Amino acid sequence: MNDVLQKPADDYKPRGRxxxxxxxxxxxxxxxxxxxxxxxxxxxxxxIRWEEADTTYYSEEVMHxxxxxxxxxxxxxxxxxxxxxxxxxxxxxxxRIVGIRFxxxxxxxxxxxxxxxxxxxYIDLQHVFPEADSRxxxxxxxxEDQAVIHELLELLRAKHPQPDANIELINEIIIAxxxxxxxxxxTAVGKAFGRSERWLQQIFLDYVGIGLKWLLQRxxxxxxxxxxxxxxxxNWAAIAYDLGYSSQQHFIxxxxxxxxxxxxxxxxDLTAR
Numbered sequence: 001m002n003d004v005l006q007k008p009a010d011d012y013k014p015r016g017r018x019x020x021x022x023x024x025x026x027x028x029x030x031x032x033x034x035x036x037x038x039x040x041x042x043x044x045x046x047x048i049r050w051e052e053a054d055t056t057y058y059s060e061e062v063m064h065x066x067x068x069x070x071x072x073x074x075x076x077x078x079x080x081x082x083x084x085x086x087x088x089x090x091x092x093x094x095x096r097i098v099g100i101r102f103x104x105x106x107x108x109x110x111x112x113x114x115x116x117x118x119x120x121x122y123i124d125l126q127h128v129f130p131e132a133d134s135r136x137x138x139x140x141x142x143x144e145d146q147a148v149i150h151e152l153l154e155l156l157r158a159k160h161p162q163p164d165a166n167i168e169l170i171n172e173i174i175i176a177x178x179x180x181x182x183x184x185x186x187t188a189v190g191k192a193f194g195r196s197e198r199w200l201q202q203i204f205l206d207y208v209g210i211g212l213k214w215l216l217q218r219x220x221x222x223x224x225x226x227x228x229x230x231x232x233x234x235n236w237a238a239i240a241y242d243l244g245y246s247s248q249q250h251f252i253x254x255x256x257x258x259x260x261x262x263x264x265x266x267x268x269d270l271t272a273r
Contacts (some may be wrong), residue, residue, distance in 0.1 A: 012062075022232075026050060032149065038156060040163050041106040043067070047134035047145045051097040065174060066208035066215065068115070070108035070125065071099030071149065077137050078181045081118030085258070098148045100156070105207035115209030123168055129155045151186040169193070170207055173200075177219055183219070184244045186212050220244065221258050224251070230266050238261060 007084045016114050028049040034042035066082040108115060110128055125132035130243060132155065140148050173193060189212060193200075204212045218242045228234050240251035256262050261269065 017248065020195045035153065037155065038161075040167065041102060041109055041156070041161055043101045043103045045149045046099050046101060046166050047096065048099075050249045051094055055119045055257075059211055066104050066210045068118070068202075069099050070102075070152065071097050072125075072140055072152075073097040074141060075123070077126060078122045079118065081115065081123070084214065085120070085130050085260075096145070098152075100149075100152055101168065103171055104174055105164075105167045106161075106166065109164060110156070110159050114206045116205055119209040126157075131155070166203060166207060170203065173212075173214065175214060176262075184216060189216075217254060218258065221255055224255060224263065225259065225266065228263055229270060233264065234263070234267060240265070 022051050028051075029046070030224055031046045033039075033044060068082065069080040071077060071080065075097075082137065105115075111118070125137070140151055140177040143151070173189060176192065180192075183192060186200060189195075190197045190200055200212050204210060204215070224239050224243055237248045238250075240248045243251065245251040245254075252262055255266070259266060
């Protein structure tokens with residue numbers, strides 16, 4: 001199949017990037033829309049490039065959605081499951097990464113078992129794609145970005161993934177959480193979608209490897225991080241209250257647990273850069 005990959009009309013700016021302006025200064029990042037036959041499973045393809053620089057760049061990120069990525073590079077290739085904590089990516093020297101980002105829950109169509117088994121892990125490509133050995137990856141990396149993506153597409157098509165209504169429902173729920181401020185609890189989501197809390201928790205564990213409660217908390221904390229970046233002198237108590245926290249201390253504890261620093265430290269580090 002001769003695929004024509006197009007860049008999205010809007011720039012993709014993941015909310016989990018903790019220093020978005022720094023990332024844009026140091027890294028060349030692009031995304032491409034998937035072909036129609038794989039659109040039920042793939043959110044986008046992505047490429048990252050960085051050139052020789054005077055200093056090493058450390059990019060801090062947390063996942064804003066429960067994604068799975070398949071990626072290839074000189075430094076490392078593999079499958080990245082959903083990570084709950086902060087990750088630090090290092091850009092030193094010169095390099096590139098080419099990858100596939102699956103829609104939340106969609107990697108279930110390629111993976112036997114529940115997605116909890118690859119939570120917080122990188123696994124070898126051959127666990128899912130036996131032909132993707134070291135020689136295959138080495139050959140891939142001699143190609144231009146678009147050609148690499150075309151080869152990865154064929155790996156996916158060879159698995160003959162089947163449409164799944166649960167994948168669509170999971171993505172509807174995630175979009176609703178991100179756009180409807182009333183959906184702050186599992187109970188509220190259950191009522192909105194006519195599902196029991198137990199069913200929702202289980203379907204998220206099976207398909208994305210992470211519970212719905214985790215997703216709700218992550219959405220709140222990244223909304224807080226965005227406010228902190230945009231406001232010169234944040235009102236910590238007001239931010240905590242707006243996000244539904246019962247106390248400022250509870251907000252600070254959750255923020256530090258996920259982002260590795262308190263809200264005040266996060267703001268101070270951004271200002272110092």
